[in-house]
Amino acid sequence: MSGATTWQRLRDDAAARTAGAVLGAVILAALFAPWLAPFDPTVQPDPVSLRLLAPTPTHPMGTDAFSRDVLSRLLHGARISLGVAAGAMLLSVVLGTTLGALAAVIGGWVDAVVSGLVDVLIAMPRLLVVIALVATFGALSPGWLVLLIGGSGWLTTARIVRAEFRDHLQRDYVLAARALGASRRRIIWRHLLPAVAPQIGVAAALALAAVIPLEAALSFVGLGVQPPMPSWGNILMDGTDYLTTAWWLVVFPVTAIALTVGAALVLADRLRVAIAGGERTP
Amino acid sequence: MTALLELRHLTVEYAARDRRAPAVDDLSLAISRGETLALVGESGCGKTSVGRAILRLLEPTAGSILFDGEDVRTMRGDVLQRFRRRAQVVFQDPNASLDPRMRIGEIVREGIDIHALMPRPKAELRVAHLLEEVGLPASTAARFPHECSGGERQRIAIARALAVEPEFLILDEAVSALDVLVRQQVLQLLATLQSRRKLTYLFIAHDLAVVERVATRVAVMHRGRLVECAPTRQLFSAPAADATRALLAAIPRIPWETRASGEGR
Amino acid sequence: MTALLQVEGLCVSVAHPGNSDPVSLLRDVRFALSPGETVGVLGASGSGKTTLALALMGLLPRDFTATGAVHFDGHELLSLSEGARRSLRARRISIVFQEPLTALNPRQRIGAQVAEVARAHGERNATRAHRLAVEMLSRTGLDDADERAHRFPHEVSGGERQRALLAMALLLDPALLIADEPTSALDVTVQAQVLQLLRAQQRERGMALLLVSHDLGVIATTCARTIVLHEGHVIEDTPTRQLLAAPEQPQSRALVDAVRPPEPAP
Structure with missing residues (x-):
């Protein structure tokens, strides 16, 4: 009854498929932004007569205060926002997985250091720490944003991976591999990582959901991606000045952020359900 | 009679919250080549810790484990890898002892791969032979553990252990989770393999009724200590501890011939 | 003698989403059980014995279909509403499962879980329900039941968990207890104690017992009659002594031989 793997169960889940499709569409839109965008996102064709136009067939999402096409800015902004988010997510997941795995497999002082670090850092509110750092060093390039956001986000992944690894290390199939003389490296790559991959997937989806609003928040308060380079956060920031007169400047970027974060959260949730489905006894 | 394995004053302690709890307490025992020594006791008596200490899956606190004259505890590098090929294990729960994400072929081949015993095509042929030797069709190699029954999985675990050509096999409650019919078939298989491959068995079990059929000698553990070790027949007819x-009293007394023997078994 | 339980032509099948044909798990099962009778259901794994236990309790998963008739205590169980069935469970018909760890709620104290049974069946007073639970726990042989009642399932041994499950099953004095492999997850020494407890409770209460097991050793020491299941069919229904002495079917003989000592008893 529990024959299917976690990934197969996820694929058979309608909600997960929808969330995956939304996320996929956003990623494709970001990748092909230069071809999809009808206008140059930074060009200001006529700051007087084309300023703050409501959505029309030519400008499906209207124009902003500098007469730039909002759709084109959102598409290009997706490249920056998703790029930073994906980079930061990848960094935090790789860092978290590596440190969590080493802590579990090596144990001893490595475990003590990693666990201690996690316990201390996890108590700090992430947004405040990031804002404090940015405030000290000034506004950051996307590359630094990735390092900063990613470097501060590995804690939960490390904790999950450490706990899961420790659990699997005690299971008979890992003991059998050790009795056969398997090296630590082999046990990690052949047995433990495939076993824990779904949980890492959940951590990654949650990290993505956390990182997109974080980048947006930083850009929103002017500490993240700097204009004229568009990101979802600074497009939203520009829009809030005209909240009462030009709704499209706020509604569309908010929708983009909400859809992407929502899809990531749904995916994380469905993956968790798929994992639990495999642990039920047949 | 030469001992293949000799345990001298083996002690295993677990660090419990505030004190050191001995799981195995000063245990000395020898296993001769070709015999089946049963190690029995209630759960928690330390018998599983003995098996794991022999295989270096846990670190004893004191004592020595001599395998063919060499101390397992001090083995390093190549010497340890050679020992890993000579001593193998089959665990109790065939659901837990096979990696659910690997195909049977990969599982059985793992030891061959680890020790780089032969190139891939030859290894696959070897896997097919091993599967047949444990009574499974070679086509089983393409399946996943969840597509096999409990008895089949235990045969697979045996094939995996045999792949590195061991001479010593620890059977850690290897038939306890199996249904009586399947248990009998697996015991039969183990007996065949033992005579064909000249294997030495350490048969860890909680059930004396199973042990009676397979063991040459029986060692009984209680609270970490060895309380009795005797030839099977003698242990059953004149238990000392x-x-x-x-343990003998716990064997269900089946009323076979009621008129003849009454209550006795 | 009127039967307490009468199973007639019971068929159970399950539809797998992939396959077009439903798979038959029980085919035309029929037997009867008198009040106070002890009957074993013997079968290898896959013979349908657990399906039978679940079908009698009305606990089959939703994708299972049961046809035929199960008369129990004046009711036809298969056509009974879920609510009516629920009121029979624990009060008239109870079950204990193989794995005492998963059958208990890990986040609830043992005493509270036993008391819950009383409360679900009308005991309003919490103190009284708790007292009843502790009393039952001590009757099922739990040492220091007062203290054990406050522990969580993972804080006691497997044997103690099985005793707690038995306390829940017996609390309301059912007419029939179904025990599905109650000792398969236990050590032999603990198994012997639990079986002894089961026998003592059965005698004391005069309740009927249906003991499901793959191990004739377990059944032979407890049940006067044995039903042998094979691939969903009842292939033998006979006094246990007779089964031991002369099994009629080859499949029964295999199950008997599996527990026979290696040589004639000395």
Whole structure:
């Protein structure tokens, strides 16, 4: 009854498929932004007569205060926002997985250091720490944003991976591999990582959901991606000045952020359900 | 009679919250080549810790484990890898002892791969032979553990252990989770393999009724200590220790011939 | 003698989403059980014995279909509403399962879980329900039941968990207890104690017992009659002594031989 793997169960889940499709569409839109965008996102064709136009067939999402096409800015902004988010997510997941795995497999002082670090850092509110750092060093390039956001986000992944690894290390199939003389490296790559991959997937989806609003928040308060380079956060920031007169400047970027974060959260949730489905006894 | 394995004053302690709890307490025992020594006791008596200490899956606190004259505890590098090929294990729960994400072929091949015993095409042929030797069709290699029954999985675990050509096999409650019919078939298989491959078995079990059919000698553990070790027949007819008598009493008394023997078994 | 339980032509099948044909798990099962009778259901794994236990309790998963008739205590169980069935469970018909760890709620104290049974069946007073639970726990042989009642399932041994499950099953004095492999997850020494407890409770209460097991050793020491299941069919229904002496079917003989000592008893 529990024959299917976690990934197969996820694929058979309608909600997960929808969330995956939304996320996929956003990623494709970001990748092909230069071809999809009808206008140059930074060009200001006529700051007087084309300023703050409501959505029309030519400008499906209207124009902003500098007469730039909002759709084109959102598409290009997706490249920056998703790029930073994906980079930061990848960094935090790789860092978290590596440190969590080493802590579990090596144990001893490595475990003590990693666990201690996690316990201390996890108590700090992430947004405040990031804002404090940015405030000290000034506004950051996307590359630094990735390092900063990613470097501060590995804690939960490390904790999950450490706990899961420790659990699997005690299971008979890992003991059998050790009795056969398997090296630590082999046990990690052949047995433990495939076993824990779904949980890492959940951590990654949650990290993505956390990182997109974080980048947006930083850009929103002017500490993240700097204009004229568009990101979802600074497009939203520009829009809030005209909240009462030009709704499209706020509604569309908010929708983009909400859809992407929502899809990531749904995916994380469905993956968790798929994992639990495999642990039920047949 | 030469001992293949000799345990001298083996002690295993677990660090419990505030004190050191001995799981195995000063245990000395020798296993001769070709015999089946059963190690029995209630759960928690330390018998599983003995098996794991022999395989270096846990670190004993004191004592020595001599395998063919060499101390397993001090083995390093190549010497340890050679020992890993000579001593293998089959665990109790075939659901837990096979990696659910690997195909049977990969599982059985793992030891061959680890020790780089032969190139891939030859290894696959070897896997097919091993599967047939344990009574499974070679086509099983393409399946996943969840597509096999409990008895098949235990045969697979045996094939995996045999792949590195061991001479010593620890059977850690290897038939306890199996249904009586399947248990009998697996015991039969183990007996065949033992005579064909000249294997030495350490048969860890909690059930004396199973042990009676397979063991040459029986060692009884109670609270980490060895309380009795005797040839099987003798242990059953004249148990010396209280723990042994308790285990014997736990065997269900099936009323075979009621008129002839009454209550006795 | 009127039967307490009468199973007639019971068929159970399950539809797998992939396959077009439903798979038959029980085919035309029929037997009867008198009040106070002890009957074993013997079968290898896959013979349908657990399906039978679940079908009698009305606990089959939703994708299972049961046809035929199960008369129990004046009711036809298969056509009974879920609510009516629920009121029979624990009060008139109870079950204990193989794995005492998963059958208990890990986040609830043992005493509270036993008391819950009383409360679900009308005991309003919490103190009284708790007292009843502790009393039952001590009757099922739990040492220091007062203290054990406050522990969580993972804080006691497997044997103690099985005793707690038995306390829940017996609390309301059912007419029939179904025990599905109650000792398969236990050590032999603990198994012997639990079986002894089961026998003592059965005698004391005069309740009927249906003991499901793959191990004739377990059944032979407890049940006067044995039903042998094979691939969903009842292939033998006979006094246990007779089964031991002369099994009629080859499949029964295999199950008997599996527990026979290696040589004639000395």
